[in-house]
Amino acid sequence: MKILLVYAHPEPRSLNGALRDVAVQELKAQGHEVQVSDLYADGWKSQVDRADFPTLGQDERLVPAAASKKAFEAGTLTEDVRAEIKKLLWADALILQFPMWWFTMPAILKGWVDRVFAYGFAYGVGEHSDRRWGDRYGEGKLAGRRAMLVVTAGGWEEHYADRGINGPIDDLLFPINHGILYYPGYDVLPPFVAYRVDRFDESGFEPVAERLRERMRTLFTAQPIPYRQQNAGDYLIPSMHLRPELGDPTATGFAIHLNDEASANEQ
């Protein structure tokens, strides 16, 4: 199979760099093909701006979504963005690897999402009717492929627990897993997270590396997070509220968007 690993750490001689090498090596050992987009090494441009839309008139107002739609349709997105889209369409699986900074991805990786996830490619796809609200959340141009986060965090694992002060790790990553990856269609695997990485030494590395290797070995067999598909009947259209009879009625937050029944049946 084919895997694209998008890597966002400024220092190759970092734990992130070492884990990336571990992941790539294990994937290749399994017979897979791997491409790496190393955003810092490639000098990736982080911010969406006028330079992204060369055909936009000098005095024309920049409306990012409209400009993105027009450029995607006309094939006039910039070379760097088109290259990433090509890689995404090549890959059976996408891995985003990054250090968690301020509870989400570094700016350079957010800029990769902002620029590469074009209108007509990752959003604004499909028809709207009384039975569908476009192709998103489980459908879309990237449906049938897998995605997974590989994250390092400076804090203690306990602080990211269900009752930990930072908030549960799965909820902190929901805007990425559900909002960025599931949205254009990916089946999203549970994230790989390494905690307290500022205190790592040689003896701490190998168990984490082995845990990552195992996740690479099961990349195409592990169960995805059972997010509910938008157009499969669980949501009312056009309000897109979860049907009142579904989900724990006392639950708050993101948890109701998981189909617990599906996951219980699988276990």
Next chain:
Amino acid sequence: MKILLVYAHPEPRSLNGALRDVAVQELKAQGHEVQVSDLYADGWKSQVDRADFPTLGQDERLVPAAASKKAFEAGTLTEDVRAEIKKLLWADALILQFPMWWFTMPAILKGWVDRVFAYGFAYGVGEHSDRRWGDRYGEGKLAGRRAMLVVTAGGWEEHYADRGINGPIDDLLFPINHGILYYPGYDVLPPFVAYRVDRFDESGFEPVAERLRERMRTLFTAQPIPYRQQNAGDYLIPSMHLRPELGDPTATGFAIHLNDEASANEQ
């Protein structure tokens, strides 16, 4: 009072640009002083990299947190970052204004956070003991000041409701409100959010502008989100789990970190 508005939209002639002007005008009409950091206009550098740490040796490994700590202590952070820190220490209130892209802030604003929120300034502050876990979550160098998000979103408000498919807006913004703003000490106000902004026309603008003016008039009187302080007794140390007797035991997600009793008493 003094207000810093950090603004992150690439097009001055946008709804965001118009709302920024409305906010600034209303704040000045109330007799406040306002500074605006217009990240696109200022050519803000988005990504954390070696150039942020000019004293780092050429062959030295870049460990972002360690480099940030050293540079903050020695006063060798870059000029642009030092200018922003100065503004933050000047301001009684901070407003972050941005279009929501992929359920969070644009890359350029994330880069402002990643670079300006230095170690020793916004994190890594205070002592650790059996009664404190540093000065964070309600304490820290920015305690006693207020912060607020002003956000525009392309989607429907219903889709961001408690049972809406995107997830509840307050949960989507929790990593920012709690993780970025409350963390270094800010009292965080409920966000201002304008929805379906791609469909705005002249007649739609004025009601939204008036809603924003009202929020600017109450910037220093509105009740902050009642997040629980880390070191005030609600959390066990060092696990930082919410004490078992606190919070709705059936609640999931971020909601347990709100002191509902405090907010009920205030109403």
